[in-house]
Amino acid sequence: xxxxxxxxxxxxSPTGFLHVGGARTALFxxxxxxxxxxxxxxxxxxxxxxxxxxxxxxxxxxxLRWLKLxxxxxxxxxxxxxxxxxxxxxxxxxxxxQKLLASGAVYECYCGSKKDEEAADESENDDDSSESAGxxxxxxxxxxxxxxxxxxxxxxxxxxxxxxxxALRMRVDPQRAVIVDDLVRGHVEFPAGTIGDFVIVxxxxxxxxxxxxxxxxHAMRITxxxxxxxxxxNTPKQLLLYEALGWEPPLFAHIPIIxxxxxxxxxxxxxxxxxxxYEALGFLPxxxxxxxxxxxxxPGGNRELLTRAQMLDEFTIESVVKHPAxxxxxxxxxxxxxxxxxxxxxxxxxRVIALLEGRASIPDRIDPEHVRRVVSLLHxxxxxxxxxxxxxxxxxxxxxxxxxxxxxxxxxxxxEAAERLKEVRAxxxxxxxxxxxxxxxxxxxxxxxxxxxxxxxxxxxxxxxxTGQAVSPGIFEVCSILGREVALxxxxxxxxxxxxxxxxxxxxxx
RNA sequence: GGCCCCAUCGUCUAGAGGCCUAGGACGCCGCCCUCUCAAGGCGGAGACAGGGAUUCGAAUUCCCUUGGGGCUACCA
Numbered sequence: 001x002x003x004x005x006x007x008x009x010x011x012x013s014p015t016g017f018l019h020v021g022g023a024r025t026a027l028f029x030x031x032x033x034x035x036x037x038x039x040x041x042x043x044x045x046x047x048x049x050x051x052x053x054x055x056x057x058x059x060x061x062x063x064l065r066w067l068k069l070x071x072x073x074x075x076x077x078x079x080x081x082x083x084x085x086x087x088x089x090x091x092x093x094x095x096x097x098q099k100l101l102a103s104g105a106v107y108e109c110y111c112g113s114k115k116d117e118e119a120a121d122e123s124e125n126d127d128d129s130s131e132s133a134g135x136x137x138x139x140x141x142x143x144x145x146x147x148x149x150x151x152x153x154x155x156x157x158x159x160x161x162x163x164x165x166x167a168l169r170m171r172v173d174p175q176r177a178v179i180v181d182d183l184v185r186g187h188v189e190f191p192a193g194t195i196g197d198f199v200i201v202x203x204x205x206x207x208x209x210x211x212x213x214x215x216x217x218h219a220m221r222i223t224x225x226x227x228x229x230x231x232x233x234n235t236p237k238q239l240l241l242y243e244a245l246g247w248e249p250p251l252f253a254h255i256p257i258i259x260x261x262x263x264x265x266x267x268x269x270x271x272x273x274x275x276x277x278y279e280a281l282g283f284l285p286x287x288x289x290x291x292x293x294x295x296x297x298x299p300g301g302n303r304e305l306l307t308r309a310q311m312l313d314e315f316t317i318e319s320v321v322k323h324p325a326x327x328x329x330x331x332x333x334x335x336x337x338x339x340x341x342x343x344x345x346x347x348x349x350x351r352v353i354a355l356l357e358g359r360a361s362i363p364d365r366i367d368p369e370h371v372r373r374v375v376s377l378l379h380x381x382x383x384x385x386x387x388x389x390x391x392x393x394x395x396x397x398x399x400x401x402x403x404x405x406x407x408x409x410x411x412x413x414x415x416e417a418a419e420r421l422k423e424v425r426a427x428x429x430x431x432x433x434x435x436x437x438x439x440x441x442x443x444x445x446x447x448x449x450x451x452x453x454x455x456x457x458x459x460x461x462x463x464x465x466x467t468g469q470a471v472s473p474g475i476f477e478v479c480s481i482l483g484r485e486v487a488l489x490x491x492x493x494x495x496x497x498x499x500x501x502x503x504x505x506x507x508x509x510x
Numbered sequence: 511g512g513c514c515c516c517a518u519c520g521u522c523u524a525g526a527g528g529c530c531u532a533g534g535a536c537g538c539c540g541c542c543c544u545c546u547c548a549a550g551g552c553g554g555a556g557a558c559a560g561g562g563a564u565u566c567g568a569a570u571u572c573c574c575u576u577g578g579g580g581c582u583a584c585c586a
Contacts, residue, residue: 012586015585047586048586050585051586109584167584182515185516190513191513193513194514199583202584203584204584208583209586231586232581233513233514233515233580234581236514256579265579300524302533303534304534304535304536321523322516324515324516324579324580325521327521327522328536331521331535331536333536334535335536341549380548380549381547444545456544456545458545462545471546471547472545474545474546475546
């Protein structure tokens, strides 16, 4: 088909942990590359020294690896078109900048940063507010015109003598228009007048995003730039650069942004937003990938649960939707639950143990065989691995459990409940030595039959006794897994507590 | 403010002029099962933002309005 092999890149800026939005962008790039048998490049955009932190580069690798999105070229593994860390590409950036300066496409600008300007502004004027509208003063403020393009050589040298270092500014013809033919958005036209002469190299010599991205994408022979929609407005600037350089631009695909429940760009305040947080909460990477893949893309039809292979097989840019998507935690949770249910018990048990072992105080009952049995009961009741650990806390320790107040109130508030519990205790004490689930069941059902009561009358207090909670998996299995010794011990503990409470209650009512 | 993008159930989406009295999934509600909770089964409520135009026919095309979002840095 296409004569040129596909090359795409994911170019995160390591100023924080990998965001789910970034992960989704990485995923789409990866899917596109793999679907087209192309190359997936990882490039680290670390030119903003103010915000960049080295540890975050590692965090990005880690998150990507956890998601199993493998890259073919990158800072860690190298590649023919490196280096893949933007700050190591300074020489090339400078060279291209010089070329642009020599051709007259850019000019030196001595205005100083906008920040300085604003600071100066604030100290003077203000308060002429609204009424100056309509005059061209208002227009000028909206899009300040830089006059440096008209500076004479003499003026430049004198400025430089004063120690003013110039930035490099792109000359943009305000009359023209720039057209972006986007793979997902179609034909988009930008009046260049609204772009203005933009800076490509800071006065300290550092390249700016739009410039560095163009130079690097070209050098790395990127064929398709797949990135978030927030970059759509940057694209005309980059296209202008390609044009000035005489380079053929890549194809662009701007994928919809991910919003929070408030319809805002996802931010830290929206609960978990970083990939590593999902890892820590016990989400499964395949589930996250499945969920993220369906945010802004659909294979068509009614399928929801897709394997990586299926996604990879069917992914096309054309089927990416245009509208933003809200990150729905409830649906992710459901999806994770589905993956949890499908996960082999051994593997789930390993994950549970890993989580348990990471706890400050490691519980005393986490041998693999035992955990496997526990997990077989809990794996279809929990949304995350972390939930299994929490819900099953009473399984991982031999000691007594503190009953939850609501459970106590619901099932153990009457003297009858204590009576039933005593009877259960006796019945369980006499159950067959294997103490497997049917043994427990027979013991309790038999007891119910003998006494003419409903099994539930025995089961509920028993559940509170052995789990401390009003809800749990089937009680017969729970007791069996816990073992007779632990079960009886916990029943005794509750019984003791109940009679104590009763004594206090009588005391009070006196 | 300016420029740009977007617009189907609460949410993710299917839908590329008649197949749509708009389908699926999550969530929600009810019933069944049942020792509680899940799981499972069955059923239910729930959307084409509004207005024009084109057409025999519009969720699907065009225009306007409204609404939402993004960008507007010597950040990326």
